[in-house]
Amino acid sequence: MTEVKAGVEYKISIDDNSFLLNSKKFDLLKYINNTGSITEAAKLTKISYRTALNYISKIESNLEIAIVSTQKGGSGGGGSATLTSEGKMILKECKKINAIMELHRDVNEIEANIISIDRPKGIMKIELNPQVQLTIPLNENYNVGDKILALISYDNIFIMLKPQESSIRNIFKGQIIEMKLEGEMIRVKIDIGGTDIFSDITVSATKELNLTLGKEIYIGFKAVSVATLKL
CATH class of the missing domain: 1.10.10.10 (Winged helix-like DNA-binding domain superfamily/Winged helix DNA-binding domain)
Structure with missing residues (x-):
């Protein structure tokens, strides 16, 4: 129900x-x-x-x-x-x-403001904080200035040691501030410009990337992985 x-x-x-x-x-x-x-x-x-x-x-x-x-x-x-x-x-x-x-039960819920809309390209930019802006698909019901809730699933956040050329539009530098074992996954908390983002990765990937507290890394996620709700 x-x-x-x-x-x-x-x-x-x-x-x-x-x-x-x-x-x-x-x-x-x-x-x-x-x-x-x-x-x-x-x-x-x-x-x-x-x-x-x-x-x-x-x-x-x-x-x-x-x-x-x-x-x-x-x-x-x-x-x-x-x-x-x-x-x-x-x-x-x-x-x-x-x-x-x-x-998206395990989801990053982040309040953001719409700062620009490009209707010909079908995209819009939202601001999480003064240092972090995301590019996501346009929702025709939104306007510049609207406050929204951005939802990004933990398992849609990719962790990288350096930025890579790919189809991922949103890539940000951050610092690991918390690591916790959740079942068979490691839940990593990353600070990007004052906004905390969580990512779930495997134990083996954590070891391969040599992830530790305080380490500077990059996170990325596709624009289409961001769901939004108007506040």
């Missing part, structure tokens, strides 16, 4: 309008879709019927669209309810975001 992580809010945008969707609001919409009842959905979400109506009202007000369609029934909040096509789209978007998070 798809679950939005508790305490996390996802920004959902429709036609330049947006709102923050958290686990309670997501569960409410999910249960309305499953049960056809706001009353039952509120019970399953563990909120009051009044709170449920307030959630729906705020979402609809922010997006300027209807997300729930109701038919009157008996007293006490009776009747039926269904999600509109826009309401179902919100559920779909949130499930897509959650799928990205589930796919």
Whole structure:
């Protein structure tokens, strides 16, 4: 079952309008879709019927669209309810975001700002800190100045002793500040310009590269390995 992580809010945008969707609001919409009842959905979400109506009202007000369609029934909040096509789209978007998070369980989560967009080339540059900028594929829904969360899986980070010519677009110099055994892998923590990046490599590769604490190395990753979420 798809679950939005508790305490996390996802920004959902429709036609330049947006709102923050958290686990309670997501569960409410999910249960309305499953049960056809706001009353039952509120019970399953563990909120009051009044709170449920307030959630729906705020979402609809922010997006300027209807997300729930109701038919009157008996007293006490009776009747039926269904999600509109826009309401179902919100559920779909949130499930897509959650799928990205589930796919990358061990992932570097780094807040970044979009500093430039090259639409003809289909790329954009994001800044992690004043010393580190990444080039990644363009997301047409983003604009310069947007704050995003960059997600880079630990096993997508390559460690090198010197920069190499390759298809890897993002290569940075860093210093190893922590090494820890995680199962059959070594988890290496690297400082690149004030931002910490984790990489998982094999024990044998660690020995071959003679990786030690304090050693200066280079890390690299392909642009397509970076997933993003708008904050």
